[in-house]
Every structure is written in structure tokens, then in C-alpha cells.
Amino acid sequence: MFLKRTFDIALGLLALAFLIIPMAAIALAVLATSRGPALYWSQRVGRGNSLFWMPKFRTMRIDTPVVATHLLEDPTRHLTPIGSFLRKTSLDELPQLWCILRGDMSVVGPRPALFNQDDLIAARTAKNVQSLPPGLTGWAQINGRDELAIPEKVALDAEYLKRRSFLFDLRIMAMTVIRVVGAAGIQH
Incomplete structure (x- = not known):
């Protein structure tokens, strides 16, 4: 645990x-390119199901409902002019370095659920995944991202819980770079 936190801080600062x-x-x-602030802060679920505020570069218009993107009827109509590009390249995630440095998140772990994703939160709690700090990237992220159904995502999160190690984290980070460059599994 100490090694992971030390690595998170060092990598975050770098x-x-x-x-x-x-x-x-x-x-x-x-x-x-759009009306509103540069950052969008959303309430997310962290370790032990505690809530924290997570920033992202804003990719959606300010009048967009606060739900997971896949629940929007037509997500593309809510995007800002550069929103699709920021999401495809995952550049919208960069402000989460703040959460890593604060200790709310880790570089690798399950992606933090929105506060209102009750089904995902309950499924993760049943598998003890809530004992992990959420991550900027994770095992589920590199194995499907937004394309995964909740049971698949939770199964991969639980697998990460069992397999977690420094070397496994390094593998996930390397695979993340490959996936981001290819923009695989991202909903626009």
C-alpha cells in the first residue's frame, strides 16, 4: 500500500x-469554444463508498443532465465543440491528477462511479471492490471501457482486486497508453 501511494504521488507530480x-x-x-467553466466537477464514489469531488475538463454543455453518458438518449448532441476530441484522446481526464495527489484516487484502480450509479455501487460493494481506491485507469478500462455492461465491469474490477500488484499496475498503465492512442471503447 505504501509503495502504491508513493508511486501515485511521484507519477502524479511528474x-x-x-x-x-x-x-x-x-x-x-x-x-x-463553449459557455461555462473549463472544469466539470462531479461527485464520485471512492474507497469505502465515500464521496469525493472529481474534476474533468468539461466536454458536455452546461445544461446536460447529471447521469452516466451511456444513459443519455443522444450523448453527441450534448457535446461541446471540442468535447468529442477530448474524450477520444482521454485528455478530459487530466485534471484527475489533482485527486491522485490528494489521495482520493490512485493511478490504477476501478474507475470511480458517479454518486447516482446505484446499481454499479451495489455490485462493487457485493464483491468488496469498494475497498480499493478508484483509479485514473483500471483493468476494466483497458478491457472495454464504456462498452462493458455493469456485471462485466464489476467482474473485471473484482479480478483486479485479487490480482493487484505493482507489476500488474505497470501492465495496466502500458495497456492504457495503447488503448488511448487507439481510442478504443470510448463513447462519444
Whole structure:
């Protein structure tokens, strides 16, 4: 646990050092192309089912309902002009480095559920997945992302709980880079 947290802090600080200027440029692009703030803060479920606030670069219009993207009737009509690009490239996730440095998240773990995804929260709790800190990326993320049904996602999260190790985390991070470059499994 100490090694994982130390790695999270070191990687978070290193990433922030390299990405601060691109993040500022993205924030300015969001502000220039749509009405509203650059960041969207959503209440998410963390370790032990506690709630925390997680930032993302805003990819949806400010009047979009607060639900998981797959529950929107036509998600594309809610996107900002650069929202699709930010999602395809996962650049919208960069502000979550803040949550990693704060300790609300880890680099690798199950993706944090929205506060109102009761079915996902209950299924994860039944498998003890809530004992893990949520991650910027995870085993379920690289095995289907948004395309996974909740039972599949939870099964992969539970598998991560059993298999977790530093080497497994490194494998997941490497596979994340490959998936992000290919924009695999992302709903626009």
C-alpha cells in the first residue's frame, strides 16, 4: 500500500510537471469554444463508498443532465465543440491528477462511479471492490471501457482486486497508453 501511494504521488507530480502547459491550453480551449467553466466537477464514489469531488475538463454543455453518458438518449448532441476530441484522446481526464495527489484516487484502480450509479455501487460493494481506491485507469478500462455492461465491469474490477500488484499496475498503465492512442471503447 505504501509503495502504491508513493508511486501515485511521484507519477502524479511528474505528469503534472510535463502536462501543466498542455492542461492550461486545454482549459483555454474549453473556455473559448463553449459557455461555462473549463472544469466539470462531479461527485464520485471512492474507497469505502465515500464521496469525493472529481474534476474533468468539461466536454458536455452546461445544461446536460447529471447521469452516466451511456444513459443519455443522444450523448453527441450534448457535446461541446471540442468535447468529442477530448474524450477520444482521454485528455478530459487530466485534471484527475489533482485527486491522485490528494489521495482520493490512485493511478490504477476501478474507475470511480458517479454518486447516482446505484446499481454499479451495489455490485462493487457485493464483491468488496469498494475497498480499493478508484483509479485514473483500471483493468476494466483497458478491457472495454464504456462498452462493458455493469456485471462485466464489476467482474473485471473484482479480478483486479485479487490480482493487484505493482507489476500488474505497470501492465495496466502500458495497456492504457495503447488503448488511448487507439481510442478504443470510448463513447462519444
